[in-house]
Amino acid sequence: MDSKIKVDIADFRTETRAWLEENCPKSMCQPIKDASDFYWGGRNAKFNSEDQKIWFERMLEKGWIVPYWEKKYGGGGLSPKENTILTQEMSRLGCRKPIYSFGISMLGPALLQFATEKQKLKYLPQIVKGEIWWCQGYSEPNSGSDLAGLQMRAEDKGDYFLVTGSKVWTSYGDKADWIFCLVRTDQNAPKHKGISFLLVDMKSKGVSTRPIKLISGKSPFCETFFDAVRVPKSNLVGNLNDGWTIAKFLLTHERQMIGGIGETDIKQSPHNLAKKNLPFENGKLKDSILRTEISDFELDDEIFNLTIQRIIDEAKAGNNSGALSSFFKYYGTELNVKRFELLLSISGSDGLLWLDEKDSGINLARNFCRSKGNTIEGGTSEIQLNIIAKRILELP
Amino acid sequence: MALIITEEEKMLKEAARELIESKASIDQFRSLRDQNYQSFDESTWNEMIEMGWTSLIIPEEYNGLDFGYVGMGQVLEEMGRKLVKSPLVSSILFSATALKYSDNDDLKINFFPKLMSGETLIALAVDEKSYHDPDDINTRATEENKCYKLNGKKTFVLNANFSDHLIVLAKTDSEEYGLFIVKSNTSGIIINNKILLDTSSYSEIILDDVSIPKEYRLDIKISGRELIKKILDISCIGLSAEILGIIMESFELTINYLKEREQFGVKIGSFQSLQHRAAKLFSEIELCKSIVLKALQAIDKENTDLSYYASLAKAKLCKTAKLMTNEAIQMHGGIGVTDDSNIGFYLKKARVIQKIFGDYNFHLDKLAKIKGY
Numbered sequence: 002m003d004s005k006i007k008v009d010i011a012d013f014r015t016e017t018r019a020w021l022e023e024n025c026p027k028s029m030c031q032p033i034k035d036a037s038d039f040y041w042g043g044r045n046a047k048f049n050s051e052d053q054k055i056w057f058e059r060m061l062e063k064g065w066i067v068p069y070w071e072k073k074y075g076g077g078g079l080s081p082k083e084n085t086i087l088t089q090e091m092s093r094l095g096c097r098k099p100i101y102s103f104g105i106s107m108l109g110p111a112l113l114q115f116a117t118e119k120q121k122l123k124y125l126p127q128i129v130k131g132e133i134w135w136c137q138g139y140s141e142p143n144s145g146s147d148l149a150g151l152q153m154r155a156e157d158k159g160d161y162f163l164v165t166g167s168k169v170w171t172s173y174g175d176k177a178d179w180i181f182c183l184v185r186t187d188q189n190a191p192k193h194k195g196i197s198f199l200l201v202d203m204k205s206k207g208v209s210t211r212p213i214k215l216i217s218g219k220s221p222f223c224e225t226f227f228d229a230v231r232v233p234k235s236n237l238v239g240n241l242n243d244g245w246t247i248a249k250f251l252l253t254h255e256r257q258m259i260g261g262i263g264e265t266d267i268k269q270s271p272h273n274l275a276k277k278n279l280p281f282e283n284g285k286l287k288d289s290i291l292r293t294e295i296s297d298f299e300l301d302d303e304i305f306n307l308t309i310q311r312i313i314d315e316a317k318a319g320n321n322s323g324a325l326s327s328f329f330k331y332y333g334t335e336l337n338v339k340r341f342e343l344l345l346s347i348s349g350s351d352g353l354l355w356l357d358e359k360d361s362g363i364n365l366a367r368n369f370c371r372s373k374g375n376t377i378e379g380g381t382s383e384i385q386l387n388i389i390a391k392r393i394l395e396l397p
Numbered sequence: 398m399a400l401i402i403t404e405e406e407k408m409l410k411e412a413a414r415e416l417i418e419s420k421a422s423i424d425q426f427r428s429l430r431d432q433n434y435q436s437f438d439e440s441t442w443n444e445m446i447e448m449g450w451t452s453l454i455i456p457e458e459y460n461g462l463d464f465g466y467v468g469m470g471q472v473l474e475e476m477g478r479k480l481v482k483s484p485l486v487s488s489i490l491f492s493a494t495a496l497k498y499s500d501n502d503d504l505k506i507n508f509f510p511k512l513m514s515g516e517t518l519i520a521l522a523v524d525e526k527s528y529h530d531p532d533d534i535n536t537r538a539t540e541e542n543k544c545y546k547l548n549g550k551k552t553f554v555l556n557a558n559f560s561d562h563l564i565v566l567a568k569t570d571s572e573e574y575g576l577f578i579v580k581s582n583t584s585g586i587i588i589n590n591k592i593l594l595d596t597s598s599y600s601e602i603i604l605d606d607v608s609i610p611k612e613y614r615l616d617i618k619i620s621g622r623e624l625i626k627k628i629l630d631i632s633c634i635g636l637s638a639e640i641l642g643i644i645m646e647s648f649e650l651t652i653n654y655l656k657e658r659e660q661f662g663v664k665i666g667s668f669q670s671l672q673h674r675a676a677k678l679f680s681e682i683e684l685c686k687s688i689v690l691k692a693l694q695a696i697d698k699e700n701t702d703l704s705y706y707a708s709l710a711k712a713k714l715c716k717t718a719k720l721m722t723n724e725a726i727q728m729h730g731g732i733g734v735t736d737d738s739n740i741g742f743y744l745k746k747a748r749v750i751q752k753i754f755g756d757y758n759f760h761l762d763k764l765a766k767i768k769g770y
Binding site: 272275276281284285286292293295296297299300301303304305307308310311312314315317318325328331332383385386387389390391393394395396397 | 401669675684686761762768
């Protein structure tokens with residue numbers, strides 16, 4: 002690397018650190034307790050605190066809501082190197098994300114890859130400003146694991162599509178403003194070839210939602226119904242009947258996100274909890290069976306994190322790792338389920354508390370229940386194993 | 398430091414693969430066994446020396462290549478793939494490492510050239526019971542005049558039958574640990590050779606008033622306990638690299654078998670019950686690759702958490718080796734339990750190497766101790 006670039010990079014780090022320290026309010030450097038601490042934006046955007054508002058507005062002005070998108074789309078135009086430094090400095094300070102948005106993490110990358118320039122200029126800046134809360138419409142009541150079997154129809158009516166059907170597992174469907182959907186546009190084509198990718202304003206006549214309650218007692222998920230909804234043809238992304246390409250692209254993103262659950266959330270280490278809660282004998286945990294379980298879990302957990310690092314390093318060195326997203330999703334979520342089983346074991350009867358009057362924000366019993374969904378949502382573990390077997394191992 | 402190997406290390410790995418595939422394929426392993434359990438093939442070993450593998454971890458000041466343990470690990474992994482029998486593990490990975498971290502410069506000057514040229518082969522004697530426990534050593538080194546007298550019994554000493562020297566771990570008068578290098582044919586040493594499950598040679602050694610000049614102690618000012626800890630950590634990591642080769646090769650043999658074998662008119666690899674098991678094995682192997690590389694890097698970077706990474710590596714690789722070799726046999730079906738098939742060799746080799754310097758249980762327990770529970 003030439004020395005001028007090196008100096009610029011060092012300067013960028015110093016400046017970034019100084020700016021963050023000056024501009025990120027103290028309360029925005031505290032760990033997230035649960036989803037209610039997030040700012041989601043949207044038409045009915047509500048900030049939970051003045052600090053949250055200040056933090057979002059300052060980051061927006063700085064161009065750092067989506068620092069790595071081009072400036073014409075509202076991004077910060079940072080180079081990958083600069084973006085890495087910003088991410089590192091934010092995590093060093095413990096800065097919260099200014100906004101949580103499927104627009105940024107899911108739809109944005111798909112639009113950048115597949116949309117027309119006109120669509121990009123329309124939707125991407127809205128996402129950056131937090132004006133639209135996006136949700137995803139993929140699964141249907143009769144197509145979960147068999148996603149490509151989806152039945153929600155979009156009929157060509159000349160200047161609009163007429164959309165009829167329903168989606169399920171729509172995260173925040175009752176709060177979101179727009180939904181990106183997979184719809185069937187050709188009834189006669191083979192199932193993967195009759196699907197299109199469509200953007201729908203949820204204010205449209207005929208769209209309604211109903212929340213789904215999970216075994217954890219709450220849930221961000223909804224069912225979303227479409228009853229003869231008229232959608233302008235300009236809302237089609239990519240080519241007609243080529244939506245499966247976009248779907249696969251996005252599923253890869255989603256798997257990496259869900260697989261990383263154990264990594265990005267505040268993680269409680271089982272052995273630390275055991276040290277706090279359980280009796281010791283001769284310097285060892287008295288329950289020797291539990292001790293083995295903890296040690297075996299942490300062995301895999303630690304090495305899984307090393308594996309994430311290795312695959313990222315390999316990707317940086319030019320080895321494409323897209324097919325490995327199924328491995329991440331499978332292994333990461335299986336580990337997360339095991340983690341909650343262990344935490345529940347270690348916590349004894351204290352961990353069973355359901356109605357928590359103190360509302361400490363971390364209710365183990367509910368989170369335990371929620372973790373059971375991890376190995377199902379975004380493609381079950383079994384689907385991921387199918388993908389590994391077919392695409393990576395090339396089994397017949 | 399990025400978790401990837403460098404271009405130079407990649408080239409070394411490819412060269413190793415080439416040599417092993419042409420000279421020391423799995424057929425060599427079989428024929429050595431069939432020729433009365435021969436320990437290794439001389440001409441292959443000479444080529445390995447010529448390739449510089451015996452010099453990889455020797456410091457430059459002693460005319461070594463100073464290539465580092467990540468490089469050494471690439472060679473060991475390739476050797477694991479074809480179950481190559483050679484003195485490299487006992488003489489270089491274990492014993493040259495012992496000398497490398499010793500503070501006795503005279504011994505280094507004396508032995509490094511002979512180790513690199515293959516003129517001398519050294520075996521490392523640590524264990525005394527049927528299980529690994531370096532905290533419970535009963536072999537004694539008592540000081541007498543200018544000598545140490547060694548008394549005790551060692552077991553499970555890899556390649557002692559053909560090594561001309563031994564490095565012996567013993568307890569000193571002050572209840573400290575010491576490491577001593579001694580000629581195998583010194584009077585008072587009896588070596589009983591055993592052939593184990595994997596057809597390799599391991600020995601029981603009786604040390605009866607074996608006299609060693611004081612200059613032949615490896616730890617002069619440094620602590621013997623610290624030295625043996627370092628040797629075992631590094632050896633476990635090197636063994637993990639070898640196990641990785643064993644695991645990857647048996648995985649690939651098994652996947653190929655699933656793609657070839659037909660039953661019910663279809664390839665058995667089309668059955669979902671086998672596909673899922675194969676995909677799970679694939680995932681575990683991804684983890685194995687990461688920890689082996691991380692641990693090898695930890696040696697070269699002189700990471701202070703070396704023991705932690707050594708135990709992560711050995712525990713994970715032992716666990717996966719057990720799973721993989723069992724699945725390999727089962728998925729091969731009837732042919733898998735015949736001597737005609739090579740897959741059984743991997744099962745046997747894995748079970749032995751799992752036991753060297755601590756198995757899965759030993760290292761899992763150590764991990765818990767390191768974390769204070």
